[in-house]
Amino acid sequence: MSDTMDLTGDGGVVKTVIGRAKADAVAPSDILPLVDVHYEGTLAENGEVFDTTHEDNSVFSFEIGEETVIKAWDIAVRTMKVGEVARIKCRPEYAYGAAGSPPEIPPDATLIFEVELVACKPRKGSSVESVSEEKARLEELKKQREVAAAAKEEEKRKREEAKAAAAARVQAKLEAKKGKGKKAK
Secondary structure, three states: OOEEEEOOOOOOEEEEEEEOOOOOOOOOOOOOOEEEEEEEEEEOOOOOEEEEOOOOOOOEEEEOOOOOOOHHHHHHHOOOOOOOEEEEEEOHHHOOHHHHOOOOOOOOOOEEEEEEEEEEEOOOOOOHHHHHHHHHHHHHHHHHHHHHHHHHHHHHHHHHHHHHHHHHHHHHHHHHHHHHHHHHO
């Protein structure tokens, strides 16, 4: 079974999942923007392979969002998890287009890439420890916000109870005065 998604809303980049990642697999993020992929690129028109990492079993590495790869890859790989294999079909405007197309690829070609996300890593200069520390810091901030929100809710609940109690006392006094007024007649 495969999932097909139009990632751009205009059919420009269509991703079909052909191999699922494990449920707990990591995905590219601001903390893990460097990715390693295996891929094979073919021309949609005739299926001719124009580039692949499979021949020499190498990986291709790039940083998500830095515009160092074609738009389709920045868009589609961002949605993947480590271990996932996807078929990414991209129209020319999301691929090389007329400006930067390699000679073996017609500028108006629709391309199909089969991409496997092999790894996600922190930026160069960041360590996994600093990434873990940042995750822990963000988690702690989230907990602090939740505690503060719970305290606010508790204060609000107490204010509402105090208002209700005050209203009940006022109502009781009014009832008592009404009761005294009736007895005096």
